[in-house]
Amino acid sequence: MKNISTVHDCYGCGVCATVCAHKAINIGLNSEGFYEPSVPDLSACTDCGLCREVCAYLHDELSQQNPVIGSYAVWSRDSRVRRKCSSGGVGFELGKLLLSKGYKVCGVRYNAELSRAEHYVAATKEELVASIGSKYIQSYTVDGFRAIDRKQCYLVTGTPCQIDSFRRYARRFRMEDRFVFMDFFCHGVPSMWLWKKYLQEVEKTTGKVCYASWRNKTTGWHDSWSMGIGGAEEKVNWHDSYHLLIRGKKTSYASRFSRGDSFFTLFLSDTCLGRACYEHCKYKLACSAADIRIGDLWGSAYAEDEDGVSAVLTFTPKGEELLKSCDCERVAHPLEVVVEGQMESSPRKPPIRGRLLSLLRNENVPIAQAIRVYKQYRYLKLACQGLRHPGKMARKVMSKLKR
Ligand SMILES: Cc1cc2nc3c(=O)[nH]c(=O)nc-3n(C[C@H](O)[C@H](O)[C@H](O)COP(=O)(O)OP(=O)(O)OC[C@H]3O[C@@H](n4cnc5c(N)ncnc54)[C@H](O)[C@@H]3O)c2cc1C
CATH class of the missing domain: 1.10.287 (Helix Hairpins)
Known part of the structure; x- marks a missing residue:
């Protein structure tokens, strides 16, 4: 059959399920805790082959790979935006700019009820706020991608592999011109078994988690790998996350990587990433199918900056023009300055990965x-x-x- 049913351990980007007119493809967690497609009822498949056509995992070439046009250090002119975002806030500012031009934004929010990160569509600035901040878990894309109206204009943001597949989909349906694609320098995504285990432990203190944020600049941007979690009785909104760490109520939980936080210890150790992140990532440094790539500018040029600076690469005139028009300060630097500190290649799969994943999956451990x-x-x-x-x-x- 020409469908995706034989594909395993892929990027889990969900574009195959989005493109399938017969809804024959399911995206669910595999035994290692990563999203993967399946075709539960093969008779629902018409063998059209579209799912394989849009799948970035099945193609060696990127859907688009342009040379870098510009490389920059960028930060929002609005200090509140800069403080709340993971690096300099350029992702939010680009979204805001495009909303004002009549676009919608497909980004990622945290769904506390389902304990997952998920793509969704924001049509207003208020709705865009939920996309602020990196959620360092794999996002479930299908509902958000399906909510995209092919006749309208969108900014789509996501991991490089999600964007590579989505561009194939946009091209296939001749809607590429109406889309702007933004990805980020990507470390890889950790197993959802790590996230679920972490929540299971935290919820002993907080009760059902109703809010989660992964970055917090209270002690500076270079020390911002920090979980802030609000429990059932904690009324936290996205504007309030900053104060979680200092409130220290029983219903809230805060923990930093620099003090041994267990989620970040395992995520940043590269011991429980997706198989495709180790073996199949084509997107490091300047390899991207997007119009614009964002990230943290970790290099020596901004080592003293504790407010946050975004590293930005532009690949198309569209990306370059948008960056120039958004409400951000922008300083051009050579490419090597902007990508300093980024991963140049995928990490090696460590021998203990299987053991770690099975411990994380086991509810009693x-x-x-x-x-x-x-x-x-x-x-x-x-x-x-x-x-x-x-x-x-x-x-x-x-x-x-x-x-
Ligand atoms: C899994 C993951 C790995 C990353 N690895 C690196 C890295 O190695 N190096 C680096 O410099 N930067 C990395 N980043 C990006 C970085 O954390 C910041 O998102 C980036 O610096 C932009 O920050 P910002 O201040 O502009 O805006 P932010 O407010 O942080 O923007 C966040 C943007 O990312 C999107 N997003 C959030 N969570 C997810 C998710 N789970 N999946 C897909 N999209 C999401 C949102 O929709 C929004 O557009 C990673 C992000 C994620 C989610």
């Missing part, structure tokens, strides 16, 4: 056990560094950790 396994692995890796032959002992411990 505390997250501390997974952290312990990761720390033992890190210790062993450090101990073996520089040794040509890691030795019998190291091999023995490693094989124990994998089990």
Whole structure:
């Protein structure tokens, strides 16, 4: 059959399900905790092949790969926007600009009821606010992508692989001209088993989580890997997230990477990313199918800046013009300055990944056990560094950790 049913461990971008007129494709979590398509009833499939045509995972070439036109450091002129956004707030400012031009924005919000990040369509500035801030989990795209009216104009934002597939879809239905595509430098997405396990532990303190944010600049942008979580009785809105850390009520929870937060410890260690993030990512540095790419400018040029600076690359005249018109300060830098600190290639899949994912999936295991396994692995890796032959002992411990 010409459908997607044989594809596993892909990007989980959901564009195949979006394009299927017969709704034959389901997007659900696989055994490792990543979104993946399936075709539950093969008789619903008409073999049109569209799902494979729009799938970026099945194509070696990007749907579009232009050379970089401009590379910049950018930040919002509105200090409140800059403070709330993950880096300099350029993503929000571009969305605001396009809304004022009659576009809609398809971005990502956190759905606390379903405990997931999801794409949605914002038609007003107020609706756009929920897209502020990176949600460092894989987003469920299907409802948001399906809500896009093919006759209207949109800014679509997402991971580079989501955008690559979506451009194929837009091209196939001759709507590319009405779309602007924005992606980001992408580290990879962690397993949803990590997120669910983390919530399970946090909810012991807060009750049902009704709000979550992943970044907070209270102690500065360079220390902003910080979870802020509001429980059932905590009335938090997106404008209020900043104060969660200092309120310290029983119904709220705050924890930073620099103080050992377990979500960030595992996410940033690259030990539980998607298979495709290790083995199939074509999108590092300046490889992008978008009009514009954003991220954190982590390099030495802004090492002293604690308000947040976005790294921005433009690939098309459309992206370049929009960046010039949005309400942001913009400083041109050579490409190597803007991409300094970004991953140049995909991380290697670590041998303990399978073990970690099964611990995270098991409801009866505390997250501390997974952290312990990761720390033992890190210790062993450090101990073996520089040794040509890691030795019998190291091999023995490693094989124990994998089990
Ligand atoms: C999983 C993930 C990995 C990332 N890895 C890197 C990295 O390695 N290096 C780097 O410099 N930057 C990375 N970023 C991007 C970075 O965190 C900021 O989003 C970026 O600096 C833009 O910040 P901002 O201040 O302009 O706006 P923000 O307000 O932070 O903009 C966030 C934008 O990202 C979109 N978004 C949020 N969560 C998701 C999601 N889960 N999936 C898809 N889209 C989402 C929103 O719709 C919005 O458009 C990553 C983001 C995510 C979600």
